[in-house]
Amino acid sequence: MIPERRLSGDGDALTIRIPMRFERRGYAKRIIGPDGERVVVEPAPAGLEDPLIRALARAWRWKRMLESGGYGSVGELAAAEKVNFSYLCRFLRLTLLEPAVIDRILEGREGAETSVEALLTHPVTLGGQAGVDRFGLLPAADRHFVLES
Template sequence: MKNSREISRDGTLLTVSIPMAIRKRGGRKLVVSPAGAEPWGLSRPRIDNTLLRALVQAFHWQHELDSGQHATISELAAALKLDRSFVSHMLRLTLLAPDLVEAILDGRQPPTMQLQPLMRGFPVEWERQRRNACWFVKVWL
């Protein structure tokens, strides 16, 4: 889709229409270019604190399970006073491909990657996660 421009009859007003979407990330609004559009310039890394905190928490909980502090997810959830299902969904974040985890830590994750769609599920195969960088939005919106 191309940008459209319109000049008023008297030549004093220029209207420019640019296709874009506004998404919420980490409690803030972010302008996202449409799929297939050229990037609007180099964007600096943007750490999504909500996603980052969830990822760190998931790896911490996984460490507690691996080290034997808690024998099961149910026991971990009870100790945390959280719902077992929520804890299970959070622990799935530990299945993200290492390069995607690194991108989240560096603030270089795809702009469409958000916590809520990830909590609903994602492909566990790392290659599918990498190949379908925009599946976070395509599948869930």
């Protein structure tokens, strides 16, 4: 079956309709295509919807706002952003992550146990490679440098 394509009257929007149905098997949901075959959907690569990337972006934005001189203190920035002072401070620590760690997060290669909550409650900063390895963020080639904690 050929998908139905339709261009809007003003030519700004293209609508493509592909007939499919959804099946539920326990908790799993499956997409069944027009030919009756199951459609396998690959997970999307890390992008702006990734909470870790959003957390890094927020931390770096706040750091730039402080460094630009627009706010005299972290307290002023927290009040302006309507967030708790300690919350903002925890996020700012993310700007101190090892560059290799930031690269792995941006490339979507962080360990499965890595989460925003974990990074905020167990900060991993420059020189803190034991923590980096705990989250599976340190590249394999660098793991022989891990400090014992």
